[in-house]
Amino acid sequence: MNSVPLSKAYALPHPLPLDSGQVLEACQIAYETYGTLAPGKDNAVLVCHALTGDQYVASPHPITGKPGWWERMVGPGKPIDTTRHFVICANVIGSCMGSTGPMSLAPDGKPYAMRFPVITIRDMVRGLVGLLDGLGIARLHAVVGGSMGGMQALSLAANWPTRAARVLVIASTARHSAQNIAFHEVGRQAIMADPAWNGGDYYGASARPDNGLAVARMAAHITYLSEAGLTEKFGRRLQDRAEKGFGFDAEFQVESYLRYQGSGFTRRFDANSYLYITRAMDYFDLAEEHGGRLANAFAGTPARFCIVSFDTDWLYPTAESRHIVHALNAAGAKVSFVELSAPHGHDSFLLEHDQLDRVVQGFLA
Amino acid sequence: MSLRSDLAVIAAHVAPGSRVLDIGCGDGALMAELEAARGCDARGMELDGALVERCVARGLSVVQGDANVDLADYPDKAFDYAILSQTLQTATRPDRMLEELLRVGRRAFVSFPNFAHWRTRMALLIGGRMPVTRALPLTWYETENIHHVTVEDFRDLARMKGARIERAWFFAGDRQIGAPGANWRAEFAVFELSR
Numbered sequence: 001m002n003s004v005p006l007s008k009a010y011a012l013p014h015p016l017p018l019d020s021g022q023v024l025e026a027c028q029i030a031y032e033t034y035g036t037l038a039p040g041k042d043n044a045v046l047v048c049h050a051l052t053g054d055q056y057v058a059s060p061h062p063i064t065g066k067p068g069w070w071e072r073m074v075g076p077g078k079p080i081d082t083t084r085h086f087v088i089c090a091n092v093i094g095s096c097m098g099s100t101g102p103m104s105l106a107p108d109g110k111p112y113a114m115r116f117p118v119i120t121i122r123d124m125v126r127g128l129v130g131l132l133d134g135l136g137i138a139r140l141h142a143v144v145g146g147s148m149g150g151m152q153a154l155s156l157a158a159n160w161p162t163r164a165a166r167v168l169v170i171a172s173t174a175r176h177s178a179q180n181i182a183f184h185e186v187g188r189q190a191i192m193a194d195p196a197w198n199g200g201d202y203y204g205a206s207a208r209p210d211n212g213l214a215v216a217r218m219a220a221h222i223t224y225l226s227e228a229g230l231t232e233k234f235g236r237r238l239q240d241r242a243e244k245g246f247g248f249d250a251e252f253q254v255e256s257y258l259r260y261q262g263s264g265f266t267r268r269f270d271a272n273s274y275l276y277i278t279r280a281m282d283y284f285d286l287a288e289e290h291g292g293r294l295a296n297a298f299a300g301t302p303a304r305f306c307i308v309s310f311d312t313d314w315l316y317p318t319a320e321s322r323h324i325v326h327a328l329n330a331a332g333a334k335v336s337f338v339e340l341s342a343p344h345g346h347d348s349f350l351l352e353h354d355q356l357d358r359v360v361q362g363f364l365a
Numbered sequence: 366m367s368l369r370s371d372l373a374v375i376a377a378h379v380a381p382g383s384r385v386l387d388i389g390c391g392d393g394a395l396m397a398e399l400e401a402a403r404g405c406d407a408r409g410m411e412l413d414g415a416l417v418e419r420c421v422a423r424g425l426s427v428v429q430g431d432a433n434v435d436l437a438d439y440p441d442k443a444f445d446y447a448i449l450s451q452t453l454q455t456a457t458r459p460d461r462m463l464e465e466l467l468r469v470g471r472r473a474f475v476s477f478p479n480f481a482h483w484r485t486r487m488a489l490l491i492g493g494r495m496p497v498t499r500a501l502p503l504t505w506y507e508t509e510n511i512h513h514v515t516v517e518d519f520r521d522l523a524r525m526k527g528a529r530i531e532r533a534w535f536f537a538g539d540r541q542i543g544a545p546g547a548n549w550r551a552e553f554a555v556f557e558l559s560r
Contacts, residue, residue: 306421325428329438334408337428338417355418362422 007032007055007062007091007098012130016093022117025107029131030098031055031090034074035082037135044137045085045364046128046164047074048145048152051220051277052269054097057089058082063268072352079360085141090131092124092152094277096270099127103203103270113272114200121148121284125155129163142166142364146349147316148277151284154324157305158286158297168363170308170356171349173320174294174327175285180315183223184278187216191271200272213271214262221261226312226345230254287327294327301328305335306363308349308356315346336363368394370539371450371476371555378532378557379403379474383445386410386469388432389452393420396427408444410435433457436465443469450476453519454510463526467560472531476555479535481515481548499538500552516548523558531557 007030016024032055037044047057047070054061058068058075074080074087091099094116102116132140143164145153150172157167173180191197194212202208222230234254238244241251250256287294305328309321318339328335340355342348349356368376372395379385381403387396390409393416399405409427411417420427428435432449433456447470449462454477456462466473478500479485488496495505503510514522516535523530535542535551542550 304426322430325430326438329428329443330440332440332443334406334426335428336417336421336426337430338414338421339429340414340418355415358422359418362424365424 009098010131010134012127012134014130016123016127016130018117018123018126019120020117024093024100024117024119024123027093027100027127027130028098028104029090029093029100029127031088031131032057032059033089034058034087035085037086037137041137042139042141043085044132044135044140045080045087046132046140046143046156047080047087047089048128048143048149049089049092050145050147050149051281052217052265052274053149054095055089055091056097058087061268064264070350073357073360079357080144080364081361085364088131088135088137090128092277093127094119094124094273094280096273101270102200102272102276111203113203116272116276118283119276119280121151121155121280122159122289124280125152125159128152129156129160132163138163140164140166142168144168144170144360144364145172146170147172147346148281151281151286154286154297155284157301157303158290161298161301161303164303166363167303167305168308168360169305169321169324171310171313171316171346173284173316174297174324175287175320176282177320181282183219184282186219188275188278190215190219191275194271197271200275202271208266209271210263210266213266213269213274214259216271216274217265217269218258218262221258223315224345224347226314226343228312229344232343233257294323295330298328298331298333301331301333303333304363305333306359307335307337308359309337309339310342310344310346310348311339312343313346313348368398369450370536370541371534371553372398374534374541374555375448375450375474375476376403379405379446379448381405384408384443385446385448386439386444387448387450388436388466389450389455390416390420390425390427392416393423393425393427395448395450396420396425397423400425432462432465436462436469439469441468442471444471446470446472446474448474450474451478453477454512454514456512459512459514460522460526463522463528467526467528467558471559473528473558474555475519475558476553477514477519478510479516479548479551479554480513481517482537482552483549484552486549498552516551516554519554519556523556526560528558528560531559533557 150169191212194209196207197209239256290297309318396407485496
């Protein structure tokens with residue numbers, strides 16, 4: 001990817017302190033809004049995006065031209081109804097769609113690249129809270145997020161407990177498991193093994209680590225799907241050929257699909273951002289931040305919670321959601337939890353699912 | 366909307382404004398009543414995901430879970446009342462479930478179909494087959510009731526668990542009946558316990 005797309009951007013009026021002890025100067029948060037903020041500023045819903053998501057939750061992506069990533073959930077008359085709610089979706093820091101990240105210019109006028117400080121999920125949320133302050137929103141009607149977005153929602157609830165009245169966490173987790181970290185490490189190593197990565201210093205260069213980034217995406221994409229889903233969609237079918245070619249082209253449909261997903265991804269995402277954001281997710285362990293006991297993270301919380309998992313999600317399986325629910329119960333929080341049935345694995349939260357719609361709509365009502 | 370008679374009697378005797386856990390809350394009818402009419406802070410647990418979804422969609426706080434194991438999530442005395450309606454007889458170990466109920470709630474309401482009702486006794490004595498009655502409408506192979514219990518069995522269990530029976534209500538159909546001869550005459554029983 002090359003250009004920074006245009007979006008509303010809020011310049012934080014203060015340097016952003018980070019969990020690492022470092023400080024991010026001149027931090028920008030790019031965001032989109034949908035609907036109208038009520039005079040009482042009490043109808044705002046913050047939607048937090050996942051690893052490779054962005055602020056274009058319900059409007060076309062400026063690079064790919066594809067519809068917003070959650071248009072089926074956010075819009076007029078949709079479960080997150082923009083005729084009632086003022087929906088905010090912001091690009092997290094560390095990303096590459098207009099918020100400050102490794103491809104942004106450092107104070108010395110050159111891109112940060114690997115000089116960008118390592119960030120955490122809580123740092124991302126600190127940036128989002130800065131945006132809410134700028135918008136004058138003291139208390140959200142709800143914070144909503146799937147996958148990494150759910151981590152942000154949990155982090156907001158734990159660290160800024162009065163900022164959201166409702167917390168909706170879908171297909172997410174309170175900590176990255178060894179398996180989660182392992183898959184991310186495969187992706188990072190693929191990027192860093194690409195000669196074009198060049199220690200992260202490629203922004204002015206003719207070549208970019210697109211091959212490495214594509215492989216990272218391919219590996220990650222497998223974790224977003226279910227075995228049954230892959231079997232149903234591709235089986236062992238061959239792509240544009242009748243017989244095996246005894247070679248290493250993308251002979252199987254599933255290979256062709258993954259290659260397509262990988263190369264498409266490099267058009268819209270920055271390899272260094274992928275390193276930083278996956279690192280932030282790997283560092284995420286909400287209990288660790290709160291004395292080793294997850295219930296402590298939610299002690300005395302006034303918010304209502306709704307936790308949703310999918311039965312075929314093996315990336316953040318139901319057990320992880322139950323772990324969160326257990327902690328919320330122990331903390332005496334108002335919590336709902338439902339495991340929904342869907343064939344598509346982790347990605348189910350982005351796909352058509354009537355039950356999910358009803359749960360989201362009911363919880364936000 | 367009118368509540369099932371055992372739920373109505375529970376709703377009428379829960380102290381207003383109390384914290385309540387409804388175990389096996391179904392579609393949340395009792396919870397909704399307790400929140401709307403009694404100002405309670407009601408939470409629910411339900412095994413069936415479709416029912417949980419309906420509860421959440423109507424704004425109730427319900428956790429999908431198995432009362433046989435997931436009650437362990439809750440701290441001691443987390444609730445003023447723990448309610449178990451028409452579920453005890455489906456538990457893997459009703460004795461342990463009652464124990465958990467008395468642990469998480471300061472008081473407990475338990476309702477169940479009385480297996481010693483005269484119709485049930487007759488069906489078994491005369492018919493020689495597992496009873497299918499108004500109160501127990503499913504055949505032995507369909508029913509989820511794996512631990513049938515009588516009013517006297519329940520009194521024994523409560524005693525064994527060191528629980529005090531605060532109040533009890535008995536029903537034949539939708540009609541409330543007196544305590545005398547309840548083990549013969551009651552199709553359903555509701556007990557309020559404390560410990």
